[in-house]
Each structure stands twice: as structure tokens, then as C-alpha cells.
Amino acid sequence: MKYFPLLWATLWRKKARTIFTLLSIVVAFLLYGMLQGVNAAFHLSIDNANVNRLIVTSKISLTEPLPISQQQQIASVPGVSGVAFAVWFGGYYQEPKNFLFATPVNIDDYLHVVPEAKIAPEQVEALKRTRTGLIVGATQMTKYGWKVGQRISLHSTIWVNKYDGTSDWPFDIVGTYTFSGDESQEQGAYFNYNYLDEARTFGGGTVGWWIVSVKDPHQSAQIAARIDKLFENSPDETKSQSEKEFTQGFMKQMGDINFIVQAILGAVFFTLLFLTGNTMMQSVRERIPELAVLKTLGFTDAKVTVLVLAESLLLCLIAAAVGLGLADLLFPMLKNTIGVVRLPSRVILSGASVAVVLALATGGLPALRARRLVIVDALAGR
């Protein structure tokens, strides 16, 4: 700590240069925080995938419907503890940008296999009683300022209501749900399957996919194979996979987010490496006589090396702290898009590690130059 005032004063020796270098690194770490945050948010749903569940879809495609008659057959497979279904509704509120992941379900079956969804019992009963009932995720309730008892209309991009010939489906909000351990799951809504099935113009008696809970997660692979075997050579062959595999596959359909993020950040930090490295080299070159004086006063080669590295570390850590701090402040603005409220702490920790690596990489050469400096040559200007 006793060297801190010296380091601090050295860092601000050329104020304008230090400010511009700091700003470049701050922007890089802001970008790092935001992109890695988004990346982490996408992976959160994969990380949070339940190991006790399988997702069963049509072997042809996720969008291909399956007959509801399969439920009993899947339930009879040894090792299966529950079966629920879901259907892709493709709903939005007022404008396409207000996407709402509304899912027609049998609420009892669904809560049995997805117990993380928490709904007050009286609201579950209200949903069963109300054909047009809708249970909305807490995040969406807050976002739109909806209240229980309110009537809203959701537009479906797939289903036409045969009673009025439109794609607008009226709903009565009868409750809200939370999702333990993953706030991003609170962006959806559940409604009665029968409401959709009775009113839709096509696809009656079908579901989108099956959600199957298993008694022993170690048996998941065998159970998945048994389910697929059950429907082999039928018109509705299935593809069963763990919830994690399903989520990963779903994410990949949107593009390899991880690759895109790493590629962008790789380019940014590669450029930054040269920028900061050059600044540090220039700074040390200008201070050759001063470093020689430090050595003259009795600072060892090792101490001078550490001082130059510490200066680089100080610069990068300050910039990383500001950049990641800004990312932490701005990240909640993406809540409506990606559903994650706070920048994950692992992003901040990995950002700090990147700052240390950047500091060592950019400070390494200048520190070596300072270490090798010969006092009499440096003082004589050679």
C-alpha cells in the first residue's frame, strides 16, 4: 500500500492519455458485461433445466403436433411419474414486440410435472372454473400493470378462433404465478387447453410437446428410449430428450449465441491489447530517466518490474470496475427482452479475471524493458 501514491501519481502523469486509454478499456468492459450477461442469461435456462424431466416432441419437428391420446401410453411407461403437455400458442399483447409465452395446459398435470411454478390454490381453482381464465407470470403482470379480474386480449400468430374468425383470443386474468429459482420463467402465462382446443379451426386433439417427469433421473436415457420405442413406426413417432438437451437445441435454433459473443469480445480485446500495450510502452519509454532514478535510489530490478505491472493492473482494474459497474446498472433495462434482472455475479468475476490477464499482457513487455534498464546508460540518455 505504501507504493500506492507513487503508482497513482505515475498513472496520472499524462492525464489526457490516461483518460482516453481508460475510456477505451471502460467501453470494452461495458461491452463485455452486457454481452456476457446476455450470453449467461441465455444459458441460465439451460443451467436451470430440471434433470427429472424429459421433453417429448415429434421426431419430424418441434412444430409437428402430437395426438393427445399419447398421454396415457407415455404415463404407462415404467419409471414415468407424470405427463403434461404444452402447445405453442405464439401469442402477443397488442403489438408483436409484446411477445407473451402463453401456453395452453391441463393445469393439474402441468403443476405435477413442473412444481417450480407456484400458483395459489384458489387461483388454480379459478382457472379450472373459468374457461377463458389466464394465469400470468409475475414479471408480465408488473410490466403491463395488469390486475387479477382484468380482461385482456392476446393475438395468436397460429390459431384462429372459429367463433369470431379472428386470431384475437379474449382472456380473464384469474391469477399470477412465480417460478422458484428462475425469474426469467415468469414471462409466460398458462390457460386452459380446452379453451384453445374447442375454439381453434384446426389441429383439434393435438398437443405441441410432452413434458414427462421421471422417478429416477439416472434412468432418464432408458425411459426416453422406451417412450420413443412405444411410437416407433407409427404416424406420430417421437423424439425424447432431457430438458437440458431440449433447451440447448432450442437455443441453437436462434444461433450460437456463445460463439457470436466470444467472437465479438475476442476482436475487441485483441484490439485493446495493442492499444493499451502501446500506451504502456510509450509511458515507460517516456519515463526511462525516472525509472533509472528509482533504481539509483535503491529500487531493485524486481521492484521496478512489479511497479510497472502494478500500474498496468491499476489502470485495467479501474477501467474494468467502471465498465462492469455500468453494465450492472444498464443490464436491468434488458429485463423485458431476456428476463434476467441482474448481471450474473460470475460475469463480474470473469470480467475481473480478464482485466488481470489484460494488465499482465499489456504490462509485461514494458515491465521487462524497465527491468533490463541499465542505470548509467539511462541517466546518460543512451
Next chain:
Amino acid sequence: MNDIVSLSQVAKRYTRGKESVEVLHSLDLKIAQGDFVALMGPSGSGKTTLLNLIGGLDRPSDGDVTVAGERIDRLSGAALARWRARHVGFIFQFYNLMPMLSAQANVELPLLLTSLSAAQRRQNAQTALKIVGLDDRARHKPNELSGGQQQRVAIARALVADPTLLVCDEPTGDLDRKTADEVLGLLQTLNREHGKTIVMVTHDPKAAEYARRQLHMDKGTLVPGNTP
């Protein structure tokens, strides 16, 4: 008096490309504790090279260099650095202060290498600045001080760790006559009243008059007639 500096058969050669140039030839020198020696001679005579060897900034090619009881030509780089911190205070022609630090912080620099507390470092630096008459300028940065004041800050920095020896390379070379006389008077006071041993390289005969004795160098050797 004890000899604080003892050089025996010291030679120094520099290699520039394929050429090897000997700048000091078989030089013997003894300086007693409490002495104030002015090293004079034409440019290229080897004064600064000799001063660098005495101050432990450079190593001889041949011969022994014993300063403050230590054979410094045998010390490793790190040990030599520690030895310099303990025994030598340096004063340069162009002051060589850290431009971004205040006078006080500049003077405190050598004390960072000691185990003194922050309060003790501050106190010692204030005392050193008081000795050179600049305690009222402690917060000023070098560019806010005159040349003479900067050199006095440099002297305070050289003094603050209470070194055995002060090594000065043209300390008044960048100063006007009046300021130079003030700085030299200060060095003389440090020698006479505080018992500091001083070795000073100078071109200026008037500056050399402040020393107790003058040594003249020419072509890498001490001129015998002027060596007491």
C-alpha cells in the same frame, strides 16, 4: 580517519560494437570519512565513470571497490541496489525529480524502501526539507520550483535516509552563479556540520573551492601532482 572509499587497481572498459574503450586505468583512490572531494578534469577524463563506481551504479572491469566497508564490486544486482539505498545519496546535474510528485513525496521516495511508518516517513522528509530550507514548499511540484529550489529538494532526497556518502554529479551545472553558491554552501554545511562525506564531480573551479580537497583526472587516471 577511516577510509570510507577505497579503490585499488580499478579499470573500466566499455564495449561499443566491436570496439573496447578503457576509460579508467589501474586507478587507486582513498577517501576518508568526513571528507569533501571535488573531482575535476576535462570532458571524457572518466570523472563520472569513477563517480558511478563509487556510488555503486556501475561495476569495474578490474580491481576492487570498497565503499562503507563493503566490496561492492562483488555484490549481486539486488544486493547492490539495497546497499545504495542504505549508504549513498545521489545528487544530479538536472535534479532528476519525479515531475508528478510534490517536493515532500519526492523526498520520501528513498524512505519507501525502509520499514518506517507513513508518519515517520513524512516526519523525516519534513526534517530533510527543513535542513535545505524548503519546508514551506513541501506541497509544490518540481515545475512550480526554481532550478535552485529543485536542486535543494534533490539534496533533501539524497539526505533523507541518512546515507554514509553523498555522490554529486555536476550539482551546480544547471544553476546560475548565485544559486550555485547557495547550493554549494549547503553541501559545505552538510559536510562541516553534519559530517557527511561528499564526492562531487564538477567542471567549475569555483565550485571545487567549496571542497576540502580537489582531485584532477585526465585520460582515465588521477593526475599525481593534485592527489594529496
